[in-house]
Amino acid sequence: MSRFLRASILLLLLASCGGGNFSAPRDLDNACSIVSQRPDYWRAMKASERRWGVPVHVQMATIHQESGFVGNARTPHKYLLGIIPMGRVTTAYGYSQALDGTWDDYVKETGKRRARRDRIDDATDFVGWYMNKSSQTLGISTWDTTNQYLAYHEGRAGFARRSYAAKPWLVSVAARVSARAERYRQQLASCKG
Secondary structure, three states: OOOOHHOOOOHHHHHHHOOOOOOOOOOOOOOOHHHOOOOOHHHHHHHHHHOOOOOOHHHHHHHHHOOOOHHHHHOOOEEEEEEEEEOOOOOOOOOOOOOOHHHHHHHHHHHHOOOOOOHHHHHHHHHHHHHHHHHHHHHOOOHHHHHHHHHHHHHHHHHHHHHHHHHHHHHHHHHHHHHHHHHHHHHHHHEEE
């Protein structure tokens, strides 16, 4: 075997060992297709629903909006003078786009020291934890996708101050997330029935 062929095979093997599958499932408009392609998503969301009381369809619509189901999603870079990279817009990362500080609070409170934002089971547990706390502190039903999403995006303190009221674009996004959650709920009822 030639040296080039051996090196190519070794490189291919090493590349296949690196990291998880962070690509999004196909057909993100169809909840049944998503859970059919990624049964681990379904199991993770059901576990979060049992633990925190946040319905699967609310979790799915939130993750769809935040990361498009891309496990290693990050916010774009900031640039100085339009060309010099200056870091990311925020520290949001993973399926749930959790910020570093909020993720640290989750880890501390739940004791999940090995939790990672790019693992679906940890990300869905985070979404459930966050929305459950929003329900307890702000009185938002875990089924109220619109207000849960606004609190998720703005933070609980921002939601309490109604910071979203000055952001009509965000109110529109929250309405779209809510509509998607309702579609997902109907789809899941027919495919998981």
